[in-house]
Amino acid sequence: LYLRIRSARRMEGIRLPKCVPALPIIGSLLAMRGTPNPHILFKDMQKKYGELFAFMMGSHYTVIVNKNKHAREVLHKKGKIFCGRPTTVTTDILTREGKGIAFSDYGPAWRFHRKLVHNSLNMFGEGSASLERIISREANAMCETLTEYQHISIDMAPELTRAITNVVCTLCFNSSYKRGDPEFESMLKYSQGIVDTVAKDSLVDIFPWLQLFPNKDLQILKKSVAERDKLLNKKYNERKTDFNADEEKDLMDSFLRAKRNLENDDMRVKEVGLTDDHVLMTLADIFGAGVETTSTVMKWMIAYLIHYPEVQKKIQEEMDNNIGLDRQPSLSDRGRLPYLEATIREVLRIRPVTPLLVPHVAIKDSSIGEYTIPKGARVVINLWSIHHDDNDWLDPDKFDPGRFLDEEGQLILAPSPSFLPFGVGIRVCLGEALAKMELFLFMGWLLQRFSLAIPEGHSLPDLQGKFGVVLQPDKFKVDAKLRDIWLKNQQDSS
Numbered sequence: 208l209y210l211r212i213r214s215a216r217r218m219e220g221i222r223l224p225k226c227v228p229a230l231p232i233i234g235s236l237l238a239m240r241g242t243p244n245p246h247i248l249f250k251d252m253q254k255k256y257g258e259l260f261a262f263m264m265g266s267h268y269t270v271i272v273n274k275n276k277h278a279r280e281v282l283h284k285k286g287k288i289f290c291g292r293p294t295t296v297t298t299d300i301l302t303r304e305g306k307g308i309a310f311s312d313y314g315p316a317w318r319f320h321r322k323l324v325h326n327s328l329n330m331f332g333e334g335s336a337s338l339e340r341i342i343s344r345e346a347n348a349m350c351e352t353l354t355e356y357q358h359i360s361i362d363m364a365p366e367l368t369r370a371i372t373n374v375v376c377t378l379c380f381n382s383s384y385k386r387g388d389p390e391f392e393s394m395l396k397y398s399q400g401i402v403d404t405v406a407k408d409s410l411v412d413i414f415p416w417l418q419l420f421p422n423k424d425l426q427i428l429k430k431s432v433a434e435r436d437k438l439l440n441k442k443y444n445e446r447k448t449d450f451n452a453d454e455e456k457d458l459m460d461s462f463l464r465a466k467r468n469l470e471n472d473d474m475r476v477k478e479v480g481l482t483d484d485h486v487l488m489t490l491a492d493i494f495g496a497g498v499e500t501t502s503t504v505m506k507w508m509i510a511y512l513i514h515y516p517e518v519q520k521k522i523q524e525e526m527d528n529n530i531g532l533d534r535q536p537s538l539s540d541r542g543r544l545p546y547l548e549a550t551i552r553e554v555l556r557i558r559p560v561t562p563l564l565v566p567h568v569a570i571k572d573s574s575i576g577e578y579t580i581p582k583g584a585r586v587v588i589n590l591w592s593i594h595h596d597d598n599d600w601l602d603p604d605k606f607d608p609g610r611f612l613d614e615e616g617q618l619i620l621a622p623s624p625s626f627l628p629f630g631v632g633i634r635v636c637l638g639e640a641l642a643k644m645e646l647f648l649f650m651g652w653l654l655q656r657f658s659l660a661i662p663e664g665h666s667l668p669d670l671q672g673k674f675g676v677v678l679q680p681d682k683f684k685v686d687a688k689l690r691d692i693w694l695k696n697q698q699d700s701s
């Protein structure tokens with residue numbers, strides 16, 4: 208790739224993106240010195256290098272996209288060209304060499320697994336165990352636990368994660384966890400180990416040879432992945448023994464059925480990746496992509512509601528007026544709660560949990576805007592720049608749910624085209640619909656009953672975030688107290 212770029216530079220009529228100065232071996236990394244937040248650095252670099260520029264991640268030629276028009280060209284218009292994924296040391300450990308969906312390269316196995324999961328998620332929408340029922344059951348359990356804790360200040364993160372984990376567990380394995388379950392505790396621990404160490408542009412991903420040397424992060428990652436695999440293997444083996452082909456309860460059954468359908472077609476099994484290894488990695492992927500993202504958005508939302516009590520109050524007024532206190536919110540209330548919906552969107556905008564999306568790779572020579580992009584180039588979409596672009600958003604750093612509402616207070620689906628929290632195109636998030644349902648129901652149930660505030664003597668949660676495979680807020684404690692109006696209603700009705 209490097210030689211092709213060098214010769215392209217000399218060719219007439221070819222215009223490559225301006226490249227951040229690079230040295231042999233380390234590439235442009237000096238420019239990243241001392242910054243924990245590459246998304247912010249890349250946004251600022253536009254001033255010097257233009258809205259689309261190249262950055263050498265070690266020896267990897269990487270194009271950084273900061274504008275919505277270019278992002279849509281990459282993801283949508285030329286989605287079939289920019290649909291590859293890079294291989295990196297940490298994601299290879301996580302996915303047994305690129306199996307699963309999110310970090311898997313474009314090809315028949317990716318397509319087959321994506322389609323199978325998509326169909327399986329749809330099945331829940333119509334089937335008897337509807338997604339709404341599963342989510343509401345977990346929202347209820349979460350509210351009961353928080354009621355027990357209402358007189359002490361707590362870190363809500365484990366409860367949020369447990370609720371979301373249980374939804375994903377039900378979809379994958381038809382099982383869920385009670386509070387304090389040791390298996391759940393170990394899951395929390397290994398997930399954190401993975402989040403802390405995978406795909407955060409760590410040096411070993413840029414210089415793979417560094418894995419030859421002792422490396423603390425890699426050790427944590429390998430240990431976390433081994434724990435994850437032990438648990439997945441146990442669940443998978445149990446299911447294989449009592450699999451019933453007439454009953455499709457969850458994603459695991461969908462895979463076992465697909466395997467059975469292709470039992471005598473070794474060629475096809477190989478082509479679409481239906482070995483046990485592949486199936487396990489896709490299940491792991493749904494966990495990885497489905498839990499950390501959604502629970503992190505909820506953490507951000509709570510952090511913002513504590514900073515902006517007036518927004519919290521407005522959501523609660525909207526709920527009191529449109530739903531009341533005698534029943535819980537349901538998905539059919541979405542049209543009745545535009546301010547809640549707008550607040551969720553504003554959180555997704557101002558703190559995108561994947562500020563650099565997942566990197567894409569050009570699988571053919573192509574172009575973005577007037578620039579030539581060679582095959583093999585990595586393309587990073589800087590969602591942070593797009594969601595904070597002051598040409599597209601008025602006062603983009605301001606938290607303002609009202610920007611998603613029209614004059615009548617009704618929801619505007621896309622007040623600006625520069626809103627892509629789930630990506631777009633053939634690699635668009637597979638769980639977008641599910642995540643939106645979860646965010647609406649969990650936040651709705653929570654705010655109907657509780658008011659959230661910062662405990663006395665504590666400082667407000669930090670809103671900058673820690674960059675990694677997701678952009679996470681720092682831990683913070685909350686006083687989650689049942690609302691007076693909720694308590695009164697309960698007393699009146701008992």
Ligand code: HEM
Binds near residue numbers: 496564566629638
């Ligand atoms: C609020 C929560 C979520 C957000 C903000 C989010 C966002 C994203 C984004 C930005 C991408 C990358 C798109 C790209 O590479 O162009 C992605 C990919 C993906 N997401 Fe989500 N996601 C969320 C929840 C979920 C859930 C609940 C699931 C599964 C149940 C899920 C499954 C996936 C998968 C499998 C991919 C990889 C798609 C592919 O490479 O083909 N996500 N998500």
